[in-house]
Every structure is written in C-alpha cells, then in structure tokens.
Amino acid sequence: MKTIEFKSIGTIHSPFNDLEGMPIQPIGAKGIKGQINLKNEYKDGLKDLEGFSHIILIYHLHLSKGYKLEVKPFLDTEKRGIFATRAPKRPNPIGMSVVHLDKIEGSTIFISNVDIANGTPLLDIKPYIPHFDKEEGDEVCIGWFEDKYHEAVNKKSDNRYSDFE
Amino acid sequence: MKTIEFKSIGTIHSPFNDLEGMPIQPIGAKGIKGQINLKNEYKDGLKDLEGFSHIILIYHLHLSKGYKLEVKPFLDTEKRGIFATRAPKRPNPIGMSVVHLDKIEGSTIFISNVDIANGTPLLDIKPYIPHFDKEEGDEVCIGWFEDKYHEAVNKKSDNRYSDFE
Numbered sequence: 498m499k500t501i502e503f504k505s506i507g508t509i510h511s512p513f514n515d516l517e518g519m520p521i522q523p524i525g526a527k528g529i530k531g532q533i534n535l536k537n538e539y540k541d542g543l544k545d546l547e548g549f550s551h552i553i554l555i556y557h558l559h560l561s562k563g564y565k566l567e568v569k570p571f572l573d574t575e576k577r578g579i580f581a582t583r584a585p586k587r588p589n590p591i592g593m594s595v596v597h598l599d600k601i602e603g604s605t606i607f608i609s610n611v612d613i614a615n616g617t618p619l620l621d622i623k624p625y626i627p628h629f630d631k632e633e634g635d636e637v638c639i640g641w642f643e644d645k646y647h648e649a650v651n652k653k654s655d656n657r658y659s660d661f662e
Numbered sequence: 663m664k665t666i667e668f669k670s671i672g673t674i675h676s677p678f679n680d681l682e683g684m685p686i687q688p689i690g691a692k693g694i695k696g697q698i699n700l701k702n703e704y705k706d707g708l709k710d711l712e713g714f715s716h717i718i719l720i721y722h723l724h725l726s727k728g729y730k731l732e733v734k735p736f737l738d739t740e741k742r743g744i745f746a747t748r749a750p751k752r753p754n755p756i757g758m759s760v761v762h763l764d765k766i767e768g769s770t771i772f773i774s775n776v777d778i779a780n781g782t783p784l785l786d787i788k789p790y791i792p793h794f795d796k797e798e799g800d801e802v803c804i805g806w807f808e809d810k811y812h813e814a815v816n817k818k819s820d821n822r823y824s825d826f827e
Contacts, residue, residue, distance in 0.1 A: 501722050501783065502665040503754040539753055541731040544743030548805025555756055557666050566706040578709030580787040588704055589668040589785045591720055595795035618666065620754045622745040626804050627792070630760035639791050640713025
C-alpha cells in the first residue's frame with residue numbers, strides 16, 4: 498500500500514525522558530515547561546503566531562511501536578476501541594496536544610502545559626481557535642470519558658506505558 | 663533526512679469534489695453530510711466511539727502540493743506565517759477537523775459539519791474531549807483571527823484554492 502510521507506519540522510523538548518510518571522493529558526500538565534526547536538528553514542512560518550495563547554501541536558509518537566485496536570486506557574479498567582481513546586498505540590502513531598504558548602525567540606518556541614515525551618519529532622503547528630471547531634452552544638457528549646475525565650488532572654502514566662515502547 | 667511514514671486508514675467522502683466553494687472551517691459547514699469508509703481491518707477500533715458527539719479527524723491534505731511559509735488566508739488580506747493559519751499548503755500537509763458524529767454502521771462512519779474534500783485519505787480518529795485540551799476558565803487569545811473568525815461561518819473558499827492543487 499502507498500505510504501504517506503512526512504518529515505520532522507523540529508523537536509519538542511520536555512522534562513519527560515521517562516514514559517512512566519508522565520501526565521496523560523495537557524490539563525494534568527499545568528505549568529510544565531517545554532520548548533520546541535523548530536528547524537531554522539521553517540522559522541518564517543512562525544510570523545503572527547505569538548498573538549495566540551494556545552497552539553495545537555501535531556507530532557509523531559515516535560516511541561510507540563505497533564498498535565492495538567482495543568486498549569485499556571489509563572483512566573479506565575475496560576478495553577475501549579483505540580479510536581475512542583487518546584492512547585498512543587494507534588494505527589498511525591500521531592499525537593495531538595493543545596499547549597500554552599509562552600513566547601517565541603527566533604526559531605525556539607517556549608511552551609507550557611506539556612504532556613509530551615522529550616525528543617518528540619514535531620509535524621505541524623496550528624493555531625488553537627476553539628470557535629472554529631464547534632459552534633458555541635452545540636452540545637458535546639464525551640462517551641465513556643463522561644465520569645472519568647476529571648481524573649486526568651491528577652492521573653500519571655503507570656507501567657502500562659512500558660507497553661508503549 | 664529520515665521521513666516518517668503513515669498509511670491511509672480509510673477515505674473521507676463529502677460533497678466537495680471541487681475545491682472552490684468549500685466551507686473553510688467546520689463551523690461554516692453546518693449540516694453538511696459526509697461519510698468515512700474505514701478500512702475493514704480497523705473496524706474493531708471503533709468500539710465505544712458512538713458515545714461521542716464530536717470526533718477529531720486527522721487527514722492527509724492530499725491535494726496540497728508544496729508549501730509556503732507565508733500565506734494570505736481566506737479570512738485576511740495580509741500575509742501570515744503558515745503556522746498561524748489553518749491554510750493547506752503546510753510543510754507537512756496534515757489537516758485536522760472536528761466533525762459531528764451522526765452514527766456508525768459497520769466500518770462506515772456518518773458525519774456532519776464536514777469541511778473536507780471528497781476522497782481525502784484519513785490518518786487518525788480521536789475522541790473530541792475539549793476538557794482535556796484546556797482548563798475551563800483558562801483564557802484563550804486567537805491573535806489575528808480575533809476580529810475575523812465570525813466571517814468563517816459564511817466565507818467559502820475562492821480561487822486562491824486553485825493554488826492549492
């Protein structure tokens with residue numbers, strides 16, 4: 498089958514060299530600092546970005562090997578379909594996080610609320626514009642997360658992540 | 663440089679065979695129906711997804727050739743850094759849309775609020791859980807979009823898209 502090829506446009510740095518003990522979502526990573534070293538050739542693409550408080554990072558979950566169609570997420574004791582979770586072992590290991598943009602200096606982007614492993618290859622940056630994604634007042638249902646999501650604030654990854662490498 | 667390889671996990675179908683006249687964001691695509699034909703081998707990954715009202719689609723902007731670091735977005739008359747826009751000609755042509763999930767039948771996912779070109783290769787589906795992305799009450803600034811975003815509701819793509827192919 499034809500593959501789709503992308504390239505790393507930079508590297509995300511964070512305090513998380515170890516997959517165990519990582520926050521599992523940005524809301525559990527409040528205040529955690531990181532930085533993006535964008536490749537210099539893409540620097541001009543950062544113009545106007547500093548006006549945004551939050552940015553969407555799309556990245557390669559480079560430590561994830563293989564995938565499972567059903568997984569037991571950190572927040573649950575039952576197996577769920579992989580597409581109904583944010584678990585890393587996906588058919589295409591693509592991660593997405595909304596992080597806080599602190600400042601930009603040259604091709605270095607300083608960020609906080611970082612739930613991403615150190616050394617992660619960055620694929621894309623998009624401005625976070627919640628108004629674009631969903632109409633205000635349009636009701637949101639979040640399935641099996643409904644009575645779990647508040648736990649994401651404090652929950653850290655456990656040894657299920659050893660499965661991750 | 664090492665490339666990162668992904669594969670299409672299915673195809674997104676929409677009424678938009680023509681790039682001109684497409685809505686430029688999901689909020690401008692209210693009620694527009696589409697469907698995803700997921701490859702049968704990934705069907706088990708859809709378990710539990712139907713409890714979510716909205717899903718995040720990550721896809722290959724397969725009609726986009728090449729990239730520019732500064733672009734004049736549909737909503738603006740000034741050139742902006744590509745990473746401060748959602749324009750398609752990006753260093754990695756990766757698209758992201760939040761769509762409404764209507765129903766799932768086998769490996770077919772029926773969706774609405776679709777702003778995606780017909781035949782687009784799908785890379786990933788993630789549940790839309792806004793509570794994960796940003797703490798409630800955490801203020802959001804949207805830079806140059808601030809006095810433009812309401813226009814996205816009615817604005818359609820114009821001949822700037824001819825540049826897109």
